Amino acid sequence: MERVLVTPRSLSENPPPELGLLTEAGFELVFPAPGRLPGEAELLDLVPGCVGWLAGVEPVSPRVVAAADRLRAISRNGTGVDNLPLQELERRGIRVLRAEGTNSVGVAELTIGLMLAVLRQIPATDAGIKAGQWPRLRGAEVAGRTVGLVGCGAIGRHVARVVSIMGADVIAYDPFRPPFDITGPFAWAADAGDVFACANIVTLHCPATPDGRPLVDAERLGRMRRGSVLINTARAALIDEDAVRTALDSGRLGGYATDVFDPEPPLPGGLAAHPRVVATSHIGGLTSESVAKATRIAVTNLLQALCAEPVA
Template sequence: MGRVLITPRSLTASPPPELGRLREAGHDLIFSTPGEMPGEAELLELVPEVDGWLAGVEPVSPAVIAAANRLSVISRNGSGVDNLPMAVLEKRGIKIARAMAANATGVAELAVGLTVAACRHLPEVCHGVRDGGWPRPKGREIEGAVVGVLGAGAIGRKVAGIFAEFGADVLAVDPCRPDLGRLAGRVRYVDLPELLERSDIITLHCPATADGSPLIDAAALARMRKGAILVNTARAGLIDEAALVAALDAGRIAAYATDVFVLEPPAAGGLAAHPKVIATSHIGGLTDESVRRATDQAVDNLLACLGGTLDAAG
């Protein structure tokens, strides 16, 4: 029926059975280099004559879209579209489909794990014991702390709920202020200045700003409490890296724990190598369960646009 390009690293490294539904519906699958994020040159080679695209977080340029002469739909295996040239796609009439909230649990759990690691100096302790030492740095507890959650979408609300169960005082910022449901009374909406000034821990779960400028810039860092912990499992562009390094060096920010970088993998000796940074390799949604949910939704969206049955697998 059609040709479908598959580019997410989690799907090309080890194609999951969920992709089989596309083949059963008569579509041919084309994969980018297994386990690697495709660059513009590779995408330019792959996109001609492709009807559908199951896309990851790889940057997609207008030139790539121009070369995709038959493309009718891009189906993301996540919710973000910051990597896509939306104006160009809209002009071409190419549909964008997203797997909303599919990886929310995986990302939320990683954000909490990174927070605990920062509070208890786990990388330092682990490396010290592995090297034959016995480091015992004094940590801090989340219970009783003020935790600020920037973004109250599916991921942010899960994170807020976990921290509320830990006994933290949870503040949230979201311009849409979605209904908190069962979290009402346990999580409180505030404005951004109050969240920055009061929070001991701040965790980011929001999209990029409209103009692409960092949300946490030098001014925001200056408003944060001395010794605060900053966690980012959302988007690297939300942070002014130069200002953050200065705040880490000055001791204003105690630790930065992140799963995202502007350049992935990051350059050696950069932010990821800072002694107060805990870095992971964009693994928030990389769990068996999250990959399965996201792939199922992305395949459903492709089948709805390209043709085929949504329950071909039974």
């Protein structure tokens, strides 16, 4: 029986019924330790002999690809592939498949939730009440502010529609300039730097930069309006953590909300512990709806790739 490796945390901890399509097709499923990102050593142990891989966001090194002696296809349960060594996979003839747009609503809704949590200081208020206090912290509204988006794929466009309905102006940067359907004032920025200079709230919805340098560095943070808010539900590599910490300490940034870290979980005492940071544990796509949709599409993609040849 041929084997398929299944590594997304949402699938290894609580395998959903959609995975049954693989077993019904005659494949044996192989899982890492449940509920956490597998490291290189664990992947090196698991991947030999597997013909297919339903992959998450875990980093995949060229060493792991070299050990994948029978691998024919990797199917992501999402759209990002910057955790994969694409050139090495292409050289080996291993197909890379993506589940396009499956978690866009979940990530967009979390982005809005984080935005409101920072603006209304919800975590600090909740913590104070649970500690027996009665904090009444003055917040801010989305309405009347300018929300800047860097990246306008399915997630960014959904965020733009919601904040527009809430009464915000929108400024966005995306080199492809996809069509927008929003109700309020909207402007395209000439470059990403203009978004940081013009917006009160900046939210990131783009892949990591090709050269690996942070998109959000001291220079861009220095251009932001004092007290602005930064939201990151995209990639940890997009920000310079030291620069963000400095901006928070100085008040240049009024708050930073993030769903992504490097490493995950973050180290104790790091940026996540800052009092002006609202942190979640990479749960943007972790909704019942997103997991079911992404798994179904990823499984279908993998079956189409693998079953073009007879299953042993």
